[in-house]
Amino acid sequence: MATMKSLIGLINKIQRACTVLGDHGGEGMSLWEALPTVAVVGGQSSGKSSVLESVVGRDFLPRGSGIVTRRPLVLQLHKTDEGTTEYAEFLHAPRKKFTDFAAVRKEIEDETDRITGKSKQISNKPIQLSIYSPNVVNLTLIDLPGLTKVAVEGQPDSIVQDIENMVRSYVEKPNCIILAISPANQDIATSDAIKLAREVDPTGERTFGVATKLDIMDKGTDCLDVLEGRSYRLQHPWVGIVNRSQADINKRVDMIAARRKEREYFETSPEYGHLASRMGSEYLAKLLSQHLETVIRQKIPSIVALINKSIDEINAELDRIGRPIAVDSGAQLYTILELCRAFDRVFKEHLDGGRPGGDRIYGVFDHQLPAALKKLPFDRHLSTRNVQKVVSEADGYQPHLIAPEQGYRRLIVGSISYFKGPAEATVDAVHFVLKELVRKSISETEELKRFPTLASDIAAAANEALERFRDESRKTVLRLVDMESSYLTVEFFRKLHLEPEKEKPNQRNAPPPNADIHSDNHFRKIGSNVSAYINMVCDTLRISLPKAVVYCQVREAKRSLLNFFYAQVGRKEKEKLGAMLDEDPQLMERRGTLAKRLELYKQARDDIDAVAWK
Numbered sequence: 001m002a003t004m005k006s007l008i009g010l011i012n013k014i015q016r017a018c019t020v021l022g023d024h025g026g027e028g029m030s031l032w033e034a035l036p037t038v039a040v041v042g043g044q045s046s047g048k049s050s051v052l053e054s055v056v057g058r059d060f061l062p063r064g065s066g067i068v069t070r071r072p073l074v075l076q077l078h079k080t081d082e083g084t085t086e087y088a089e090f091l092h093a094p095r096k097k098f099t100d101f102a103a104v105r106k107e108i109e110d111e112t113d114r115i116t117g118k119s120k121q122i123s124n125k126p127i128q129l130s131i132y133s134p135n136v137v138n139l140t141l142i143d144l145p146g147l148t149k150v151a152v153e154g155q156p157d158s159i160v161q162d163i164e165n166m167v168r169s170y171v172e173k174p175n176c177i178i179l180a181i182s183p184a185n186q187d188i189a190t191s192d193a194i195k196l197a198r199e200v201d202p203t204g205e206r207t208f209g210v211a212t213k214l215d216i217m218d219k220g221t222d223c224l225d226v227l228e229g230r231s232y233r234l235q236h237p238w239v240g241i242v243n244r245s246q247a248d249i250n251k252r253v254d255m256i257a258a259r260r261k262e263r264e265y266f267e268t269s270p271e272y273g274h275l276a277s278r279m280g281s282e283y284l285a286k287l288l289s290q291h292l293e294t295v296i297r298q299k300i301p302s303i304v305a306l307i308n309k310s311i312d313e314i315n316a317e318l319d320r321i322g323r324p325i326a327v328d329s330g331a332q333l334y335t336i337l338e339l340c341r342a343f344d345r346v347f348k349e350h351l352d353g354g355r356p357g358g359d360r361i362y363g364v365f366d367h368q369l370p371a372a373l374k375k376l377p378f379d380r381h382l383s384t385r386n387v388q389k390v391v392s393e394a395d396g397y398q399p400h401l402i403a404p405e406q407g408y409r410r411l412i413v414g415s416i417s418y419f420k421g422p423a424e425a426t427v428d429a430v431h432f433v434l435k436e437l438v439r440k441s442i443s444e445t446e447e448l449k450r451f452p453t454l455a456s457d458i459a460a461a462a463n464e465a466l467e468r469f470r471d472e473s474r475k476t477v478l479r480l481v482d483m484e485s486s487y488l489t490v491e492f493f494r495k496l497h498l499e500p501e502k503e504k505p506n507q508r509n510a511p512p513p514n515a516d517i518h519s520d521n522h523f524r525k526i527g528s529n530v531s532a533y534i535n536m537v538c539d540t541l542r543i544s545l546p547k548a549v550v551y552c553q554v555r556e557a558k559r560s561l562l563n564f565f566y567a568q569v570g571r572k573e574k575e576k577l578g579a580m581l582d583e584d585p586q587l588m589e590r591r592g593t594l595a596k597r598l599e600l601y602k603q604a605r606d607d608i609d610a611v612a613w614k
């Protein structure tokens with residue numbers, strides 16, 4: 001069976017882990033909120049600090065006018081063996097043991113200012129202090145700023161509400177045990193602590209009422225109605241306290257002497273003598289400790305469930321953002337190649353189908369190219385006037401006798417050169433489709449998301465490769481066009497020569513074979529012959545250009561988009577490989593945080609296992 005000490009020690013440990021994680025409640029699922037804690041709540045000067053100090057048995061809290069406690073103080077008390085030296089330790093300054101409690105007070109003040117500045121602002125970021133002493137019981141208390149009704153000089157008016165909100169944010173948590181401090185020398189009905197406690201815990205099951213200043217109540221009045229449970233009844237009995245008066249503090253009456261005085265006060269008190277065993281700060285400390293133990297015992301299953309849930313969630317997120325990468329160059333090279341392959345797979349899916357985009361290449365061949373071919377200005381180039389001009393120029397001083405051989409050649413070569421435009425445009429259009437597919441594939445490769453440097457390296461390498469393919473493709477298509485003008489299809493013209501004879505009976509308007517070589521009809525006929533020839537070339541190119549483009553660009557992109565890159569990567573040294581696998585700094589930080597969280601949660605689970613089943 002777990003001991004009280006080990007149970008509270010366990011919670012202390014988990015609380016410290018929470019502070020390291022920056023988890024002190026607030027948004028989302030919080031382990032902190034699942035842990036039972038005791039929060040000390042009360043109006044200003046109600047005696048909160050005094051109660052805390054007498055529970056600890058030491059002077060260590062900052063004192064002064066105005067709002068002294070401006071950050072929550074998480075005070076973890078650890079009971080040590082009799083005779084051991086007392087010391088304190090702050091979580092923000094681990095391994096520094098404070099044996100001088102005046103220095104503890106100074107450190108609390110300094111650490112408060114470190115976050116809030118000297119501005120007297122408040123902050124909900126807790127200061128965590130552990131006290132190891134034979135004079136304490138195992139207990140965790142949270143000291144909160146005193147509830148106040150007015151801001152003092154130098155503090156913004158909003159501070160009144162800010163403090164109430166902060167205190168409320170602690171005490172409204174169902175796992176918070178409220179230590180509501182009310183000075184007995186004032187009307188309990190107007191006590192800030194009781195008012196707030198009633199609001200957040202109407203049944204009073206997690207509120208402990210503490211009446212301070214019993215010794216300075218008006219003559220003839222007492223607090224018996226409350227202490228004996230007749231008024232302001234809570235589920236737990238009220239505890240009366242007598243702290244050091246200001247005069248005692250000024251006389252430096254130490255805490256141990258003060259506790260003795262308090263004990264004597266109750267034992268000898270005519271009003272409270274019969275309640276002496278259930279009064280005083282020592283009794284309060286024991287009562288709280290016992291209660292905390294019961295609560296913790298009840299909470300353990302839900303805490304374990306929460307821890308397990310958190311661990312699962314962290315693991316899932318780590319899987320999603322990727323585990324840390326190996327440091328040796330072999331493994332790094334392997335990782336880089338794997339990532340390249342992942343990209344290549346996505347890219348191929350775009351081309352081969354499965355992912356959209358590849359069809360746009362067919363669109364270039366099926367629409368763009370034919371449309372561009374159709375728009376070529378052959379009408380103008382082969383107009384009767386231009387034909388006449390070109391033919392005459394080719395003839396020179398001696399007009400042709402039968403057929404203008406040179407003129408035909410010039411007209412045909414001139415026309416064929418127009419095909420270069422659509423051929424190059426086809427190359428470019430496919431290039432842009434491929435480039436767009438590279439861009440898409442980079443962004444769709446999940447594995448690459450965490451490596452922005454590598455992603456841009458791969459994109460750059462792929463685009464460079466596409467440029468090379470484009471150059472090659474451009475050369476090839478221009479060559480196809482050039483080939484058309486380098487050797488004309490003789491058969492076409494032979495057939496042409498025979499045609500007019502054959503068609504003679506029907507072709508009334510066609511010029512006779514020996515027509516005047518200077519007539520319009522003659523040039524029109526030449527123009528239409530060239531046009532027919534060019535149409536044939538056009539049909540050929542419409543079919544062959546896509547073949548060249550696919551061969552040079554698409555097929556190469558599928559086969560060897562990253563080949564050059566692979567060769568480069570293979571030659572890189574270790575540091576360069578590491579640099580390529582640079583991750584988004586935010587992601588690295590997130591992974592670091594998750595790893596730390598994971599470790600702390602696992603540790604917490606192990607700690608609970610070790611304690612709970614002892």
Ligand SMILES: Nc1nc2c(ncn2[C@@H]2O[C@H](COP(=O)(O)OP(=O)(O)OP(=O)(O)O)[C@@H](O)[C@H]2O)c(=O)[nH]1
Nearest residue numbers: 044045046047048049050146213242243244245246
């Ligand atoms: N006589 C007597 N004086 C007390 C008692 N409790 C507190 N005081 C005095 O009341 C004053 C305020 O006590 P603190 O413990 O500083 O009160 P606090 O609620 O922490 O005050 P703030 O931190 O300013 O909000 C001090 O001068 C204490 O000496 C008590 O039980 N009896």
